[in-house]
Amino acid sequence: MKPYRGLAIIFGFYALGEFTSFALNLTIPGSVLGMLFLLAALLTGLLRLEWVEDEAELFIRNMSVMFIPPGVGIVSYIGLIKSQMVPISVAIVLSFLITLLITAKTVEFLRRNEG
Amino acid sequence: MNALGITLTLVVFYLFSELHARKRAFYTNPVLLSIITIALILKWFGIPYGSYMDSAVILKFLLGPAVVSLAVPVYRGRGTIKAYAKEIVVGIVVGGTTAILTAFYMAKALGGSERVLLSIAPKSVTTAIAIGISGKIGGIPALTAVLVITTGLLGNAFAPELLSLFKVKDRIARGLATGVSSHGLGTARIILEDELAGAVSGLAMALNGVFTALILPYLIEVLK
Numbered sequence: 457m458k459p460y461r462g463l464a465i466i467f468g469f470y471a472l473g474e475f476t477s478f479a480l481n482l483t484i485p486g487s488v489l490g491m492l493f494l495l496a497a498l499l500t501g502l503l504r505l506e507w508v509e510d511e512a513e514l515f516i517r518n519m520s521v522m523f524i525p526p527g528v529g530i531v532s533y534i535g536l537i538k539s540q541m542v543p544i545s546v547a548i549v550l551s552f553l554i555t556l557l558i559t560a561k562t563v564e565f566l567r568r569n570e571g
Numbered sequence: 572m573n574a575l576g577i578t579l580t581l582v583v584f585y586l587f588s589e590l591h592a593r594k595r596a597f598y599t600n601p602v603l604l605s606i607i608t609i610a611l612i613l614k615w616f617g618i619p620y621g622s623y624m625d626s627a628v629i630l631k632f633l634l635g636p637a638v639v640s641l642a643v644p645v646y647r648g649r650g651t652i653k654a655y656a657k658e659i660v661v662g663i664v665v666g667g668t669t670a671i672l673t674a675f676y677m678a679k680a681l682g683g684s685e686r687v688l689l690s691i692a693p694k695s696v697t698t699a700i701a702i703g704i705s706g707k708i709g710g711i712p713a714l715t716a717v718l719v720i721t722t723g724l725l726g727n728a729f730a731p732e733l734l735s736l737f738k739v740k741d742r743i744a745r746g747l748a749t750g751v752s753s754h755g756l757g758t759a760r761i762i763l764e765d766e767l768a769g770a771v772s773g774l775a776m777a778l779n780g781v782f783t784a785l786i787l788p789y790l791i792e793v794l795k
Contacts, residue, residue, distance in 0.1 A: 469642075470635045483788030485703030487638035505646065512640035515633065520602050521584050523698045523720065524633045525576065525627035529713025531613055531620055536687070537698075537714065543681035545738035547691055548718055551674035552725045552752055553733070555695060559666030559700035560739040560748035563658050564632055567741050 462511030465503065469494040575618070578628030583608050597728035600756070634699040641697075641777045648774045655771065658743050663775060666751035667782045670695035675794055685795070690714040692794075693721050693787055697754040700780035708791050719754070724754020727760045742782050744767045750775030 473490025474481070482489070497503040530537070537544065572622055587601035587608075612622055624631075645652075652659055658705070674691045689710035693701040698719045703716035730749045746768035749757040754776045762769025 463636075465621070466639050470639045472594065474660045474665065484784050485638070485700065487703055488700055488784040489633070490639040491642045491645075492781065494639055494674045495645055498642060498646045500650070505643070508640075509643055512643035515637040515640040516644070517633070519637045521580065521701060521724065522630045522637060523583060523602050523702075523716055524580050524605050524609065525624060525631040526634075526702050526712050527602070527716040528580075528609045528613070528623065528627070529620060529711075530606065530717050531610045531642055533711055533714055533795055535673045536711075537686075540683055540687050543678040543683035544687060544691065544718070546681055547674050547678035547683070548721055549679045549725065550671060551694070552722050555666055555670040555731060556726070556733060556748050556752040557739075558669050559662050559751050560734055560737070560741075560744045561743035562665045563662045564739055564741045565574060565745050566658055566661055567743060 457480070459511055462508045464509055465508050466515065469497075572625050573622065576625055577629060578626075579609055579612065579623070580605070580627050580630060581610075597724050597756075600720070600724055600727070603717075603724065606717065606720075609759055619766075625762040634702065638699045638703070641780070642700075644773060646673050651770055652774060652778075655743055657776065659778065661748035662744075663751060663779050663782050665727060666748065666775075667779045667786075668696070670752065671790060672794075686711055688794075689712070689791065691718055692791060693737060693783055695752055695754065696780040696783045697776050698723075700784055702757060704784055704787055708788050720751050720756070723753050723756025726757025730757045731761055740771065743771055746771030747775045751779045754779075777788040 469490040470487060472493055473488070474486030476484035476489050477484060498505060584601055587604045591599045591601045610620040614621065615680070631670060641728045656724050671692050674694055675688055678688050678691050689708050690705055693715060698716055701715050701719045702712045705712045726749055729752055739748070742765055746761060750772035751760045758769060758772040758776055761772050
């Protein structure tokens with residue numbers, strides 16, 4: 457019966473996060489809130505890691521396939537993407553490059569000044 | 572419910588995963604190839620997206636519990652987070668904010684429409700969280716999903732080389748920059764070269780997802 461304990465906890469925290477996001481009318485996704493609640497439960501010792509770790513790993517290892525259905529929704533927006541190809545592709549490439557280098561240089565500076 | 576959507580997704584993803592196992596390169600990424608292939612199949616056969624989603628929605632639903640599950644690697648990495656707390660906090664605040672602002676303003680300067688700007692803003696965080704944020708702020712989750720994966724592929728293909736080109740040697744800096752800029756796909760690459768940088772990259776990815784989810788909806792109100 458072990459997997460059901462882990463699954464019940466994970467789905468339970470997801471439901472709790474969704475409910476909180478809805479009830480408090482928050483713009484933060486319920487799944488992220490659920491993750492924070494589960495993290496808090498683990499850190500405070502309310503839940504034991506062994507109760508959820510196998511099931512959590514199963515979800516994380518198989519996350520890739522879950523991106524496909526939302527991604528396929530792109531079929532409805534081909535026209536929009538074609539007409540905005542330039543702003544989209546330039547922003548994606550340059551933003552990636554700038555974010556990578558600014559983060560790296562900032563952290564490196566911080567580490568160097570620590571000695 | 573017709574089983575077409577989920578079957579098509581599993582078959583196509585399985586085939587591309589086999590290809591990726593044989594030829595490991597960023598351009599054989601099975602998720603992006605599957606999205607393109609399935610989109611083309613739907614178009615060719617005139618299958619409406621709604622009909623595909625009839626059963627494929629099950630996979631999409633599982634993203635919720637998958638994000639909740641990210642609490643486990645963060646909990647396990649709490650020692651690393653404590654050891655590099657200052658670097659991680661500064662790296663995520665600086666990097667996470669830079670990612671949002673540069674993407675938003677560059678797309679805006681080049682004439683991007685509001686829905687495109689809202690879809691592009693969360694592109695540096697892990698796909699599952701980015702889709703959630705996009706839906707909440709009025710973006711197009713499907714477009715966000717594709718942009719997030721494209722961003723991740725850039726990191727997967729070029730992050731370590733770019734960091735070396737710009738003479739970034741510090742392992743923590745390399746890991747944080749990779750995780751913040753290109754989430755799980757960047758992490759998957761850098762972990763092959765350096766385990767510590769990879770671990771930091773994975774934590775940066777999860778924490779940047781939380782940071783972005785917390786600030787972006789409010790930041791976007793100011794930017795709009």
